[in-house]
Amino acid sequence: MFFSKKKFIAVLSFSALLSIGTYAQGVSDSVSQVATDTTYWTKEFSAGLNFNQGAFSSNWSAGGVNSVALGAILKGKANYLKGKWSWDNQMEMLYGMVKNEGEDGRKSNDRIFLDSKVGYSLSEHWGAYFSANFLSQFANGYNYDEDPRTLISGFMSPGYLTTSLGFEYKPNEEFVLRIGPFSPRWTFVTDLSIADNIEENYGVPVGEKVRTEWLALQLYAEWDKDINENFNILSRYQMYANYETLSFKKIDHRLDVTLTAKITEIISVTFTSINLYDYDQDPGIQYSQGLALGLLYKVSNKKE
Template sequence: MRKVLSLILFIIIFNGLQAQDGASTDLPQDTTYWDSEFSIGFNFNQASFSGNWKAGGVNSIAFGSIATGKANYAKDKFSWDNQLELIYGVVKNEGQEFRKSNDRIFLDSKIGYKINDKWGYFSSLNFITQFTDGFDFSGPENRLISGFFAPAFLTTGFGLEYKPNSDFALRLAPLSPRFTFVSNSAISDNIPGNYGVPIGQNIRTEWLAFQLFATYNKKISENLSINSRYQLFANYETLAFKTIDHRLDFTVIAKITKYVDVTFTSINVYDIDMDPGIQFSQALALGILYKVSNKK
């Protein structure tokens, strides 16, 4: 565990020093080298029916939230990109307790050094987990199947990045150690594979691995934007078609007015250590979105 924490600390410090080195060539620092943005949105839905409503229905309330942020630095050949994404939602149907409808924590930090206009070297660190416990409600008893840091995935990457324009980026990391955490040992009782972590342990380390990480973020028009992210992870030691992990995250935001928007989010995962099938979730919401940026 100490080795893992030391590696994480080294990568964070290395990324920070590299960005600082690129930023300190001219003093005082020019903040125009930064491109930063933060947005936060909330949505609320409610439905109620009288006891004699013949069309049928269930009284319910639902609440959702999304917060995204970025802070990207670029000067000369150096760049430092940081992205944060937080999503959470709950729903309550009459006769049931509150249940989650969405839950995601994602953080990505990347240092880059340009070789030419389209290619560059990079080192990166990304982290994925969730806020609260997840349950399987299909049986007579609610079974705990996930939680905060259970699982959590910390993936590093060292390799080449292809970035032909501002919308698309592709990272190829032939060296990409990953650490999988399961902080609650009770989860192994309900998830036989324990998310790939050996039973009785809280962490699995995959030192020899490959990662492909692609992003496509496009502002289609003034009122419509698409953000997508695809990750492929392959452990060299267990390499086979069925053991390659895939994850696709997709968000579409359509603005109706300055502060009112429609947001569609989707998560699609294939990871044999979680489940032999493809997992997916999606949510569509109408709500309020507020955004601030350092760009006019």
């Protein structure tokens, strides 16, 4: 099922509040000054929509299943830089559905990622920072191997809010590495019924809705590169290690990769991939990928 309007509004509201709160931590400019100093802002926004469909006659000898698939992606950045202070904001939202004849609609992609960071330059390539990022999904997820299907995830089930204080290395505008030796994280599972189907309950104690990890290290690396005017690579790696339960198998790793190739001004091919290792979810490596052809709209005031 598609996500509800209330959930979508809640996510956007959270993003706005998070960005405003983080900005107030370090930037001395007043709100009115920031609003008027538009020359200090670099903004990007892109929206994509893809559609796939297959149909077969009832006597098609090779066999086949009628199907319809729809996907959408929204990406945005708004970065502020003045003197030694910077404020970087990022949003990435993906959702996809597939409907095979004779089956209920099932989601094929579902991601909410929001990130906001205030930084202060210490040298040409190094700086101090405070950041907060949020990761969750829009809609319920199910295990279809069981009959009837069982609920295994949903909006804020799980949801991750991670704050981080540390140092960042930024040799150019395409790459950034954050090293956060103090990175508290809150893991949410607001639907208590999920514990009935997921034994690990995403690391949250059964019967509770939040798990707090105060003492932890976070590494965050991002490479956002325009190979040329028609091809972009966005790669994001996150590592999280709780000092209190530190062991090799308890360190979380997540790698997100998005490749976008423009065929024409409005038609593009998008490849998305997620590689995830989280012992609190599953002792093995999780992987998902998608490839889609669709429409893409992009605007930016970035200087080439």
